[in-house]
Amino acid sequence: MARAGATLVIRGGSVVGPEGTRRLDVAVGGPSVLELAPSIEPPPGAMVLDASGCLIGPGLVDLHTHLRQPGREEAETVDSGARAAALGGYTALVAMPNTEPAIDSAGVARDVLALGRDAVCEVAVAGAITVARAGKAMAPLGELAALGVRIFTDDGAGVQDGALMRRALDYAKGLGVTLAQHCEDECLAGGGAMHEGCWSSRLGLPGIPAAAEESMVARDIQLVRLTGARVHFLHLSTAGSVELVRAAKAEGLAVTAEAAPHHMLLTHDLVAGYDPVFKVNPPLRTADDVAAVVAGLCDGTIDAVATDHAPHAPEAKDVPFDQAPPGMLGLQTALPVAWQVLSDVLGPAHLFALMSTQPAAIAGLGPTDARVGGHSAQGGPLEAGATANLCIFDPGGRTVVDPHHLASRSRNTPYAGRTFEGAVRHTVLRGEPVVIDGESQR
Ligand SMILES: [Zn+2]
Secondary structure (H helix, E strand, C coil): CECCCCCEEEECCEEEECCEEEECEEEEECCEEEEEECCCECCCCCEEEECCCCEEEECEEEEEECCCCCCCCCCCCHHHHHHHHHHCCEEEEEECCCCCCCCCCHHHHHHHHHHHCCCCCEEEECECCEHHHCCCCECCHHHHHHCCCCEECCCCCCCCCHHHHHHHHHHHHHHCCEEEECCCCHHHHCCCCEECCHHHHHHCCCEECHHHHHHHHHHHHHHHHHHCCCEEECCCCCHHHHHHHHHHHHCCCCEEEEECHHHHCCCHHHHHHCCHHHCCCCCCCCHHHHHHHHHHHHHCCCCEECCCECCCCHHHHCCCHHHCCCCECCCCCHHHHHHHHHCCCCCHHHHHHHHHHHHHHHHCCCCCCCCCCCCCCCCCCCCCCCECCEEEEEEEEEEECCHHHCCCCCCCCCCCCCEEEEEEEEEEECCEEEEECCEECC
16 A cells, blocks of 8 residues: 655665664655655655665764855855765754854844755754854854753864853853853964874974873863763874873763764874875874773763865965964765765764764754754654655765765765765755665755
């Protein structure tokens, strides 16, 4: 019997759930999942998506996307970034506030949310912690929280002033929002261009010591202990940071953390050719740091994989290494990279938890969170009645990275010419297939 009311039937795939992976077809009606069953007959007129051999998981959620709008539209826009996200399997992203102007007021937040409304990926925004991200005066967190902003950060910079961070944490606690820290002591970082170690000495480039990150992680853990507020640590990159967060969690402190795909795979020796595409902040570190980040993802110390997708137009990035802005593209390669690094050591359920369920919860976009910002429920679980936000990934496919065929307006991927096992095949946003067979539909 055909499933009445179904507008879309996804056939032949395996649904990833907390209890494991099961061979199930998925019937979708309008924006919602209607039914999951071993075999579903599509009714006349329903669209059918082939998912043979694929994993069907909840749509991915990125905690850390730089969309560059307003102010740097030559590098990325809400529209182009959302398309890159959809092609990467994402159904929601959090836009970082280091735009020009910064998202430090209700007006700018409203503008970005409005641009995101018709995009092919839901766009939530992070607000700045301080006015213009200058680290001097607190931004109007309450006004932004009233718009549905649930996460605040000065990303691109860490809040250097510990007393200001403490006050912001007290305020955030009262509002029930999360502060996210780009952990970098600017004095210790000293304008460095890469990780401080054997390669920075050999290449004659100024280094950023691991201690620049770890000292702020340690300070903020102290501030969480002092205030009882929550902190989310952005893009952890060193073994010492992972160990600090592991200990803080063992103590029961309200901390969460993310890691970027490039910190799970790439190491500082790649800088040897002085190619600015490998310049990123925090910088690529040592093989021991990479191993520690992966171990942290496996044992629950790190809660989320977040892209830190940071587009830069070619004319800005193609300059001498020490002058280039830091940042790499990430949205279209995150899942294939994570699959390559993690699929041997953890199962699909854990991988989708790291890339969908847990980031959705940290961003306040999960199924039990209030729908203040107008977003739909993200992060699964996939069951009848849930919003049909889906990422359909083919482990047997291949992702060939060609910088000229990415949806981003920029080209700064560190994976140019590389091939990864596995490919995002379809992405479904609120019941609409926005990506079919790796092609954007609008
Ligand atoms: Zn950052």
